[in-house]
Amino acid sequence: MRFALPLALVLAGPAMAATPCGGDFGAWVVALKAEATANGIPADTADAFFAGLSPDARVLRADRSQGVFRKSFLDFSQSLISRDRLVRGRALADQWDAVFARAEAEYGVPRGILLAFWAFETDYGAVQGDFETRRALVTLAHDCRRPDLFRPQVLAALEMHRLGEFDLDTTGAWAGEIGMVQMxxxxILARGVDGDGDGLVTLKTSVPDALLSGAKMLQHHGWQAGQPWMQEVILPDTFDWALTGLETELPAEQWAAMGVQVRAGTVSNGIPASILLPQGRKGPAFLIYPNFRTLFEWNKSFVYVTTAAYFATRLTGAEPYLAGNPDPALSVDQMKALQGKLAALGHDVGAIDGILGAATRIAVQKEQARLGLPADAWPTVELLDKL
Incomplete structure (x- = not known):
């Protein structure tokens, strides 16, 4: 049976104050080790876990250069979704049918969603990352960019090691995620599931453990059983583009009354929904339900989540999207210039990073409306010039 220290003890560290970030790395590790032992971790376990660690410059470079998310939705989705991935995903759905059926029965999460993240995170388990997880987490916890996120993860990995579920040579993604669905x-400590009944939660080698753990995590973050997440739609030419975007929610049937047509099936009456235009009014259009928003708990990238949600619909039978003919995307330098102008006007766009994230899209739409442009949240050279 799996016995863990209380999660609040592992993650919050009540016995000692949280170890501050930065400063001398060796001294910081000594302080964090003392914090861990004060919270119930055996000294020999902590000594073995922290032995020989040093900062990983490759992790820090990866943390500061996530250029793939600068791609447009069409470019990003076409680079991640291939016929091979579709075929393999559908074959795996059959191979692990009982596990997917259990995930939906117990946690309400459909197989398409789990398959999409399994595919995108690790190519169905084949590419799980070659970063040493201990070193990656300790590097990011010591770095002062996001210590509040990563310091608790170091302590959680240490607790997993105490449980026999984390080998010291465990590898994974640069940000410390582990296993086939990268958690x-x-x-993993809070929502890991022993899906194969061996008494351990091992997301690197056990498909049932990985898929059921991912499903439980999504349920925890608010996934609603039996509800949709995304449907492709066709909008009338006279549509009010200012109503699009995740900031506006209306009952799905109200969108239908405004002329929104679902390409396949019908709208889900009684459920709030938004209209999403990843590349503006000339590109694909989707009706987005509350379950879509839950996916941001898995990955914060707007283009990643939109692509994963779309791929999940493809894996469960949807037709390819109508790509349309969107206006050209801004270059990275142009996007940074636009973000700078938006920030100067008082909009919160987050970092000036050249990535069209949710905050930048909201600011773009507001300025489009102010300037009398079609307010579809897709930045163009025309908008940049007018600003």
């Missing part, structure tokens, strides 16, 4: 140690 952080804290999530």
């Amino acid at each position: 952080l140690p804290g999530d």
Whole structure:
């Protein structure tokens, strides 16, 4: 049976104050080790876990250069979704049918969603990352960019090691995620599922453990059983583009009354929904339900989540999207210039990073409306010039 220290003890560290970030790395590790032992971790376990660690410059470079998310939705989705991935995903759905059926029965998460993240995170388990997880987590916890996120993850990985579920040579993604669906140690401790009944939660080697743990995590973050997440739609030419975007929710049947047509099936009456235009009014259009928003708990990238949600619909029978003919995407330099102008006007766009994230899209739409442009949240050279 799996016995863990209380999660609040592992993650919050009440016995000692949280170890501050930065400063001398060796001294910081000594302080964090003392914090861990004060919270119930055996000294020999902590000594073995922290032995020989040093900062990983490759992790820090990866943390500061996530250029793939600068791609447009069409470019990003076409680079991740291939016929081979579709065929393999559908074959795996059949191979692990009982596990997917259990995930939906117990946690309400359909197979398409789990398959999409399994595919995108690790190519169905084949590419799980070659970063040493201990070193990656300790590097990011010591770095002062996001210590509040990563310091608890170090302690969670240490607790997993105490349980026999984390080998010291465990490898994974640069940000410390582990296994076929790439979950952080804290999530594994809190919501890991022993899907194969061997008494351990091992997301690197056990498909049932990985898929059921991912399903439980999504349920925890609010996934609603039996509800949709995305449907492709066709909008009338006279549509009010200012109503699009995740900021506006209306009952799905109200969108239908405004002329929104679902390409396949019908709208889900009684459920709030939004209209999403990943590349503006000339590109694909989707009706987005609350379950879509839950996916941001798995990955914060707008283009990643939109692509994963779309791929999940493809895996469960949807036709390819109508790509349309969107206006050209801004270059990275142009996007940074636009973000700078938006920030100067008082909009919160987050980092000036050249990535069209949710905050930048909201600011773009507001300025489009102010300037009398079609307010579809897709930045163009025309908008940049007018600003």
